[in-house]
Amino acid sequence: MDKIKIGVLTCSDRAAANIYEDISGKEIMCFFEEVLVGAWEPIYQVIPDDKENIVSTLKSMAVEQCALIVTTGGTGPAPRDVTPEATEEVCDKMLPGFGELMRQVSMQYVPTAILSRQTAGIYKQSLIVNLPGKPSAIRQCLEAVFPAIPYCLELIGASYLECDESKIKVFRLKT
Numbered sequence: 001m002d003k004i005k006i007g008v009l010t011c012s013d014r015a016a017a018n019i020y021e022d023i024s025g026k027e028i029m030c031f032f033e034e035v036l037v038g039a040w041e042p043i044y045q046v047i048p049d050d051k052e053n054i055v056s057t058l059k060s061m062a063v064e065q066c067a068l069i070v071t072t073g074g075t076g077p078a079p080r081d082v083t084p085e086a087t088e089e090v091c092d093k094m095l096p097g098f099g100e101l102m103r104q105v106s107m108q109y110v111p112t113a114i115l116s117r118q119t120a121g122i123y124k125q126s127l128i129v130n131l132p133g134k135p136s137a138i139r140q141c142l143e144a145v146f147p148a149i150p151y152c153l154e155l156i157g158a159s160y161l162e163c164d165e166s167k168i169k170v171f172r173l174k175t
């Protein structure tokens, strides 16, 4: 069987300029390494907070057949935070429940969770999910929304994600 491709896109001026190491993108890959069973490969990029660059990178990851594309960073209210706008520009359909749930869960950890405009949506046969830039936000958000991701990928005709049920429970409709 072909390896499932997962796009990991860090949107950060400073990580892209090597001012700090991109810990958050690596944390996303660690999470998938733990919960997925079976072959998968990351398509990983670190780019600055530039809307046109984010739009074209999301599209090229979809063309490379990434079933899932997870972004980190650029979801806040600062002038250069444009990841949600780029995601909305690319997507055919938005899935606002992802952002709603991630903000709700994040509020248990930080009161500033309300500042993230993170969202999710479908572009062709790829699911795009935005996460905040903070390394600690990665697991808090992914653990909350991941259970719905395998079924979502099935509904859009993307890949079948096999998961380690001892690490994470996922929802699938019984057929």
Ligand SMILES: Nc1ncnc2c1ncn2[C@@H]1O[C@H](COP(=O)(O)OP(=O)(O)OP(=O)(O)O)[C@@H](O)[C@H]1O
Pocket (backbone or CB within 6 Å): 010, 011, 012, 013, 014, 015, 020, 021, 022, 023, 024, 025, 049, 072, 073, 074, 075, 076, 081, 132, 133, 134, 135
């Ligand atoms: N990819 C990352 N890897 C490691 N630490 C990060 C990353 N993104 C953000 N951080 C940390 O979280 C803090 C707050 O992130 P901030 O919201 O300023 O980042 P951003 O807007 O996503 O990225 P940047 O400001 O570099 O363009 C940063 O000061 C940094 O310590």
Ligand SMILES: Nc1nc2c(c(=O)[nH]1)N[C@H]1C(S)=C(S)[C@@H](COP(=O)(O)O)O[C@H]1N2
Pocket (backbone or CB within 6 Å): 072, 073, 074, 075, 076, 077, 081, 105, 106, 109, 110, 112, 113, 114, 115, 116, 117, 131, 132, 133, 134, 136, 137, 138, 140, 141
């Ligand atoms: N789980 C979680 N969510 C979080 C945070 C966090 O530390 N943990 N940081 C908040 C802060 S301080 C900001 S400004 C916004 C946007 O962050 P971003 O621009 O790095 O994406 O995410 C928010 N959501």
